[in-house]
Amino acid sequence: MSTNDKDPGLRARLVTTGVALVAAEGAQALTLREIARRTGVSHGAPRRYFPTHLSLLSAIARCGFDALAVEVKKAVEGYGTEPRERLLVLGRIYLDFARTNRGMFELMFRHDLLESGALGLRHTSLPLFRVLVKLVSQARPDADPDVIAGALWANLHGIAQLWGWGSLQMATGVAEPEPLLRAVIDAYVGEGAGARTRVGAGADADAYAGRSGR
Numbered sequence: 643m644s645t646n647d648k649d650p651g652l653r654a655r656l657v658t659t660g661v662a663l664v665a666a667e668g669a670q671a672l673t674l675r676e677i678a679r680r681t682g683v684s685h686g687a688p689r690r691y692f693p694t695h696l697s698l699l700s701a702i703a704r705c706g707f708d709a710l711a712v713e714v715k716k717a718v719e720g721y722g723t724e725p726r727e728r729l730l731v732l733g734r735i736y737l738d739f740a741r742t743n744r745g746m747f748e749l750m751f752r753h754d755l756l757e758s759g760a761l762g763l764r765h766t767s768l769p770l771f772r773v774l775v776k777l778v779s780q781a782r783p784d785a786d787p788d789v790i791a792g793a794l795w796a797n798l799h800g801i802a803q804l805w806g807w808g809s810l811q812m813a814t815g816v817a818e819p820e821p822l823l824r825a826v827i828d829a830y831v832g833e834g835a836g837a838r839t840r841v842g843a844g845a846d847a848d849a850y851a852g853r854s855g856r
Contacts, residue, residue: 659677659681664746702746703752717735718731733798734823738808747831797829
């Protein structure tokens with residue numbers, strides 16, 4: 643056992659190493675041995691805090707959900723009160739997170755992690771869904787907000803996945819996912835006052851990017 647194996651902050655260091663590794667090399671690089679090596683401990687040291695590989699991966703994925711929740715809260719709360727526009731902002735945040743954190747995004751929604759129940763990962767995603775439900779209920783008070791929000795989330799996730807694979811760009815010819823996002827929002831909550839042109843949609847997206855510092 644190395645001296646580093648006795649570090650009381652080792653649990654947090656293992657997770658931090660995993661977060662950096664998945665950002666650099668993707669979810670497939672997250673082996674126990676590699677995380678231990680990069681943390682500077684023996685390959686058996688992670689077992690002291692994470693009895694299974696899935697439990698360590700779940701802790702890393704939880705960091706992704708936490709980071710996404712912070713971005714959503716900051717952007718949605720600081721972007722007016724009109725629910726449809728706030729849904730657009732939330733959608734942009736989600737798609738942008740998927741594009742810029744591809745490894746983490748893949749890890750967060752791995753079915754084996756969600757089904758394992760490790761660290762209550764499935765419940766970690768629920769607060770984000772409740773934000774979506776709340777906005778949908780404001781935009782569509784006539785509908786079941788949970789059902790509409792679920793369908794909307796499924797569409798957003800589909801765009802994120804297919805965009806990451808390059809499929810949507812090839813099929814639709816669009817250079818950015820903004821038109822696809824607007825089509826989804828229009829389908830589930832209706833168009834905003836005055837249908838936006840493609841130029842107008844781009845201007846709104848640019849305004850959002852300016853606010854978020856992107």
